[in-house]
Amino acid sequence: MNLQLSTEDERFLAEVRAFLHGALPEDVRRRALTPLHPPHEDDRRWWNRQLYERGWAAPSWPVEYGGCGWSPLRAHLFEQACCEAGAPELRWQGLRLFGPVLYTFGTAEQKARYLPGILRGDTQWAQGFSEPGAGSDLASLKTSAVRDGAHYIVSGQKIWTSEAHYSEMGFFLVRTDASVKPQAGLSMLIIDLRSPGVTVRPITMLHGDTAVSEIFLDQVRVPAENLLGEPGSGWTQAKFLLGNERTGGAETHHSRRMLRRVTALARTRLREGRPLIEDARIAARIADVGADLEALEWSVLRVLCGAPQRWAEAAVTSALKVRGSEIQQRVSELGMEILGFDALRQYGRDEGFASRDLAAGITADLLYQRASTIMGGAREVQKNIIAKLAFGL
Ligand SMILES: Cc1cc2nc3c(=O)[nH]c(=O)nc-3n(C[C@H](O)[C@H](O)[C@H](O)COP(=O)(O)OP(=O)(O)OC[C@H]3O[C@@H](n4cnc5c(N)ncnc54)[C@H](O)[C@@H]3O)c2cc1C
Structure with a gap:
């Protein structure tokens, strides 16, 4: 293994640092460097837009979906430089978690509809997996999605959903079939959090702020076209997503x-x-x-x-x-x-x-x-x- 940076990587880092030096106002830097949770939402949206305009919003996404297509090492160097310079941390739910799931498993229509908003930072996403009785044992989750013509009717409760109260959209793991083994009955569904029947209630945490919420879903009508992949394929998508989440977990x-x-x-x-x-x-x-x-x-x-x-x-x-x-x-x-x-x-x-x-x-x-x-x-x-x-x- 050779971890010496190549001349090209050194040149790349110098370009990133020069951009960061010019693009980050002092007040934004100071707020980003203050360890409060959740971070300053307006700064994050603004910074997302700056990176989007520079073409750098999604370092590891493929170029065909608007990403940089950089190698994992280059994406790492980029994120390290941003963090050192005091850049706001971007919202990870859309860019790091759902985006890759969407371009890997979504239909052409779903990609065209949702990827641009994630890249620009216009639409923020929440990850609706955990429930009061299903965290570590995620496959036992109970939120149900029952097909009714062109819609699914979704009922249940999610909890610990990070930053849901700042989000417009959510990707949810729901049960579409209760008659098969637990994992095989799960599907991933895109839900607009502004839909009738959705209640998002922020939870005040130990540190005195609200970084997570609980979400109540009461007979929410969700277009069937919002299902990702085939019914019952949610566990495969969730495993793909959780692998990405833990890789960034260091x-x-x-x-x-x-x-x-x-x-x-x-x-x-x-x-x-x-x-x-x-x-x-x-x-x-x-x-x-x-x-x-x-x-x-x-x-x-x-x-x-x-x-x-x-x-x-x-x-x-x-x-x-x-x-x-x-x-x-x-x-x-x-x-x-x-x-x-x-x-x-x-x-x-x-x-x-x-x-x-x-x-x-x-x-x-x-x-x-x-x-x-x-x-x-x-x-x-x-x-x-x-x-x-x-x-x-
Ligand atoms: C700040 C924060 C943000 C979060 N954000 C999100 C989010 O955005 N979206 C989302 O869906 N979820 C989110 N979560 C939920 C998180 O994924 C769960 O809290 C986590 O998976 C644990 O599940 P649980 O809370 O139900 O605990 P449990 O599964 O009930 O576990 C309780 C305790 O039992 C232990 N335990 C459980 N099973 C075993 C086992 N088999 N062997 C040994 N020990 C075990 C656990 O380690 C833990 O100590 C968030 C949680 C936190 C705290």
Whole structure:
């Protein structure tokens, strides 16, 4: 494996950095660098549009669907540069999750209708999979879609749907056949969240903000043409989508960005007149998590560069997700310890976005990151996958 960047990749990175330098206003950067969840929605839509106009909204989508068609390594370098520069994080539900499902499994009409809005950032999407009784055991979900002429009638409840209250559309996993084995009765359905019978209720989370919602579907009439693929093919599409979700689950760019903030905090905060970074225990902990993060970054690059693997691919993506989410938690815990009692100061959302204080958002981030080992598939379940696929247990 050769991880030396080629001259072309170096040139590409220089072009991306020059663009980012000119395109990102200071206030947008500052808001994006403040770790609040969910991030500033208007900035994300605006940034999506800037990238779209530059032709860079979807680094890994094929060119024929409006993407850049870049290699995984180049897409990684691009995202890393955006994150370093303080660009707003784009909404992942449409660009990273549903878009690839749509161009892989959708009809020509579905692609023509929905892909352009995802690329431009005009339409935001929510992922309606989990239910109150079906998270890890997703195949047991109960939301039903019953065919009625040219429509499906959809009833049920979804929960923990990220950013649904900022979304216009949703891709839902529903049960179209209750008479077959659970996985075989599932289908993926596109639902307009503004339809009669849809109620989206935001949930206030531990960190005091609303990053997720519950969605109630009460006899919602959905055009049958919104079904993706054949009835009963939803499990195949969901597995394809969850594989993509977990590959991005290492979140190394964000941990790196946050570690930089935490390190800067340790340089500026004083104990007995000396910067905390001079405390050997703090310095050692920063170095420790930094080394683990670097090792994870190399592992992600090895996967992206296609190094020969003896593990099954799903086990690798699960391992990256587990390790990445644990590092996110360690970095945010370190930030909170550096703050000490000052971590008790609660920043309001607007105040946090406006603040130049490095402490803004650190406590909220710690509380939010409790979820990183749950969302996208709980850690214990990921470990079961690794045990089974990698070690044959
Ligand atoms: C912030 C956040 C955002 C989310 N966003 C979305 C979204 O946009 N769309 C969406 O559809 N879902 C979303 N989810 C839901 C997420 O996918 C589920 O929470 C997750 O899959 C776990 O399911 P559950 O909450 O039902 O927990 P459960 O499945 O009830 O698990 C509870 C506990 O039991 C453990 N457990 C369960 N089964 C096993 C097993 N077989 N072996 C060992 N331990 C087990 C779990 O690890 C966990 O600790 C989000 C969740 C969070 C927290």
